Amino acid sequence: MNKILIIAEHHAGQLNPATARCVTCAQAIGGSVDVLVLAATPEPVVRAAAALQGVNRVLSATHEANLHALAATFAPQIAALAPGYTHLLAPSTTFGKDLMPRVAALLGVAQVSDLMQVDGPRTFVRPIYAGNVLVTVKVPEGHVVAATVRPASWPEAAASSTLAPIEAIESHVALPTHTRFVALEGASSERPDLQSAQRVVSGGRALGSGENFKLIYDLADRLGAAVGASRAAVDAGYVPSDMQVGQTGKIIAPQLYIAVGISGAIQHLTGIKDAGTIVAINKDAEAPIFDVADYGLVGDLFKLVPEFIQAMN
Amino acid sequence: MKILVGYKRVIDYNVRVQVKPDGSGVVTDGVKLSPNPFDEIALEEALRLREKGVASEVVVIGIGPADLQPHLRNGLAMGANRAIHVSTGDAVQPLTVARVLLKIVEREQPGLVMLGKQAIDDDSNQTGQMLAALWDRPQATFASKLDVIGTTAQVVREIDAGLETLEIDLPAVVTVDLRLNEPRFIKLPDIMKAKSKPIETIELASLGVESGDHLTASHFAPPLKRSKGVMVKDVAELVEALRTKGLV
Ligand SMILES: Cc1cc2nc3c(=O)[nH]c(=O)nc-3n(C[C@H](O)[C@H](O)[C@H](O)COP(=O)(O)OP(=O)(O)OC[C@H]3O[C@@H](n4cnc5c(N)ncnc54)[C@H](O)[C@@H]3O)c2cc1C
Numbered sequence: 001m002n003k004i005l006i007i008a009e010h011h012a013g014q015l016n017p018a019t020a021r022c023v024t025c026a027q028a029i030g031g032s033v034d035v036l037v038l039a040a041t042p043e044p045v046v047r048a049a050a051a052l053q054g055v056n057r058v059l060s061a062t063h064e065a066n067l068h069a070l071a072a073t074f075a076p077q078i079a080a081l082a083p084g085y086t087h088l089l090a091p092s093t094t095f096g097k098d099l100m101p102r103v104a105a106l107l108g109v110a111q112v113s114d115l116m117q118v119d120g121p122r123t124f125v126r127p128i129y130a131g132n133v134l135v136t137v138k139v140p141e142g143h144v145v146a147a148t149v150r151p152a153s154w155p156e157a158a159a160s161s162t163l164a165p166i167e168a169i170e171s172h173v174a175l176p177t178h179t180r181f182v183a184l185e186g187a188s189s190e191r192p193d194l195q196s197a198q199r200v201v202s203g204g205r206a207l208g209s210g211e212n213f214k215l216i217y218d219l220a221d222r223l224g225a226a227v228g229a230s231r232a233a234v235d236a237g238y239v240p241s242d243m244q245v246g247q248t249g250k251i252i253a254p255q256l257y258i259a260v261g262i263s264g265a266i267q268h269l270t271g272i273k274d275a276g277t278i279v280a281i282n283k284d285a286e287a288p289i290f291d292v293a294d295y296g297l298v299g300d301l302f303k304l305v306p307e308f309i310q311a312m313n
Numbered sequence: 314m315k316i317l318v319g320y321k322r323v324i325d326y327n328v329r330v331q332v333k334p335d336g337s338g339v340v341t342d343g344v345k346l347s348p349n350p351f352d353e354i355a356l357e358e359a360l361r362l363r364e365k366g367v368a369s370e371v372v373v374i375g376i377g378p379a380d381l382q383p384h385l386r387n388g389l390a391m392g393a394n395r396a397i398h399v400s401t402g403d404a405v406q407p408l409t410v411a412r413v414l415l416k417i418v419e420r421e422q423p424g425l426v427m428l429g430k431q432a433i434d435d436d437s438n439q440t441g442q443m444l445a446a447l448w449d450r451p452q453a454t455f456a457s458k459l460d461v462i463g464t465t466a467q468v469v470r471e472i473d474a475g476l477e478t479l480e481i482d483l484p485a486v487v488t489v490d491l492r493l494n495e496p497r498f499i500k501l502p503d504i505m506k507a508k509s510k511p512i513e514t515i516e517l518a519s520l521g522v523e524s525g526d527h528l529t530a531s532h533f534a535p536p537l538k539r540s541k542g543v544m545v546k547d548v549a550e551l552v553e554a555l556r557t558k559g560l561v
Contacts, residue, residue, distance in 0.1 A: 011474055070479075071442065071452060071454075072445070072451055072452060075446060093473050094454075094455060094470075094471075094472040094473045095472070095473070097438045097442075097454070098442060098452070098454045098455070098472075099442075100442075101407065101438070101439035101440075101441075101442035101443045101446070102442045102443070102445060102446040102452065103446075104408070104439070104443065105408060105411060105442070105443035105444075105446035105447050106446050108408075108523075108526065109408070109526055110406060110407070110408050110526050110527060110528045111407070111408075111437075111439050111443075112528065113436065113437050113438060113439065114436070123531075127436065127536070128434065128435050128436050129324070129330040129339065129433070129434060129436070130326075130433065130436065131536060132329070132330045132535070132536070133330055133332055133339055133533055133534070133535065133536070134533070134534050134535070134536050135530050135532070135533050135534075136530065136531045136532040136533075136534075137528040137529065137530050137531070138528060138529045138531060139528060140525075140526060140527070140528075140529070143526060176449075176451075178450065178451045178481060178482040178485075179451040179452070179453075179479060179480075179481050179482075180479065180480045180481070181477070181478075181479060182467065182478040182479060182480050183477070183478045184474060184475055184476070184477045184478075185475050185476040185477075185478075186474050186475035195473065199560070199561075223561055231491065234492070235491075235492065240475065240476075241457065241471045241476065241492060242471070242472070242473060242474065242475050242476075247433075247436070248430075248431075248490070248491055250473065255560060256555070256560045256561070266329075267326070273536070273539060276560075277555075277558065277560055278539070278542075279551065279555070290541070290544070291539075291541055292539040292541070293541075293542050294542035294543070295542055295543060295544075295545050295551055295554055295555070296542065296543070296544045296545070297544070297545050297547070297548070297551050298544065304548055307547075307548040308548050308551070308552070311548055311549065311552045312552070312561065
């Protein structure tokens with residue numbers, strides 16, 4: 001039987017919803033599902049993990065060195081647990097992408113990135129070429145499967161009314177001191193989180209300035225939506241980098257995605273192809289974004305977005 | 314300090330990649346190849362560190378068949394001092410690349426290894442992390458700012474939660490993100506100069522790198538296409554449609 005270990009992602013006492021998406025993926029693989037929480041202070045994250053439907057057990061590894069999610073610190077602790085498992089999963093967020101290859105290399109095994117479909121316990125589908133191609137890959141027999149899970153491909157596991165057992169574990173591996181956390185400059189926002197929001201409004205280069213982006217924020221606030229951006233808008237300094245959507249930014253799957261003044265380059269579309277409904281507002285009727293939009297509206301955003309905001313009042 | 318830069322050749326990012334009709338791979342015949350954009354950024358940063366006097370030598374390394382040489386000349390024209398060509402006819406996966414890089418690292422003793430955070434062909438985003446693990450050294454992935462301060466480096470990383478700063482002891486592996494810098498354009502005199510720069514060729518088979526833990530790719534397919542929707546004439550019609558679907 002498969003024994004699956006999911007590495008929980010958490011920050012500031014909150015379990016990242018991508019962890020619950022990994023649980024759904026683990027259930028598609030089949031087998032027992034443990035979640036590992038590496039933390040300096042495990043509460044309330046361990047409880048949140050134990051409350052996910054489909055989780056059999058939560059392992060809580062408490063250590064002061066686990067205060068920040070440093071791959072160099074986490075990886076040897078995970079590698080030490082690996083012999084008890086057939087599969088190691090983490091979300092393919094920047095957390096998991098940083099961590100899982102380091103774990104895999106310590107174990108001397110290949111890693112599968114961005115697992116989006118399970119075709120068998122060791123056979124998976126993943127995107128390559130910015131999502132232009134899907135490849136089916138197989139992990140060799142006898143090797144632990146180390147994979148990152150593409151969150152947008154998997155719904156979150158629901159909360160359960162009963163808690164899975166929580167076990168404290170102690171790790172005796174030597175932890176390195178060569179990598180030190182200095183600071184995190186977070187975009188602390190009152191708005192919904194871009195990666196888990198059900199509605200997202202994104203702005204592109206066409207906004208022209210950081211001030212003009214206010215239009216996007218205003219529309220988003222009317223809709224209770226998170227705010228995203230194209231790479232061009234981030235590069236131009238209109239918004240911070242953590243708002244970038246696409247191949248090299250965030251891959252998201254909201255119910256509603258509204259792209260304003262975004263042309264629809266392939267690298268941007270990669271980030272939104274699992275969105276439920278895509279709306280595009282662009283003055284160029286030929287813009288490629290209209291090829292994927294469920295609803296397209298041609299016109300000047302500086303006229304249309306205020307009208308949209310008005311209509312939502 | 315010496316900086317080793319991974320310099321991969323990939324299908325150009327403007328090419329619409331096509332799957333072969335039998336699903337055995339992607340069409341590469343006659344397709345434009347270019348340096349991986351992230352690797353160009355890594356190389357640019359290494360060159361800037363050399364220009365600032367932080368680094369003394371920049372070495373680019375490529376793994377691939379004999380026709381990789383013109384690609385490595387590109388890296389030399391951008392400004393690398395020399396190139397190492399690890400020659401193989403086989404496609405290599407990240408773990409193998411990391412093992413090859415480790416062999417070169419052991420020989421060259423660089424203070425920094427700089428790689429792109431991912432290559433835009435397989436989008437794996439693994440090699441730098443794997444090398445750091447095998448080498449037992451720090452990694453700083455997704456770098457958007459890099460300062461070398463004596464025997465340490467401060468790296469700003471673009472992560473989902475914002476901008477994280479790490480301090481790492483050197484030697485270390487840094488993988489770069491798009492906003493670290495804008496790579497320079499290669500000028501004609503640089504291309505001439507690059508002709509006389511050395512490219513050393515090493516057979517991959519001679520490095521004694523373990524193999525046999527590859528993923529096997531059995532099938533390639535295009536993704537399901539989203540179908541084109543409808544055009545609405547004004548905001549009122551749009552809002553009406555979204556309301557009907559319960560989306561706003
Ligand atoms: C390796 C690599 C990785 C990349 N990763 C990403 C990524 O993760 N995410 C990403 O987004 N991009 C990424 N890109 C960049 C991508 O190729 C495009 O350059 C980028 O998405 C363009 O952003 P944009 O649509 O805002 O700008 P543009 O392409 O310039 O489009 C602006 C659009 O606004 C419209 N417009 C202008 N004025 C108005 C107006 N007044 N009203 C309405 N519409 C107007 C125009 O018609 C145009 O369609 C990547 C590129 C590379 C090479």
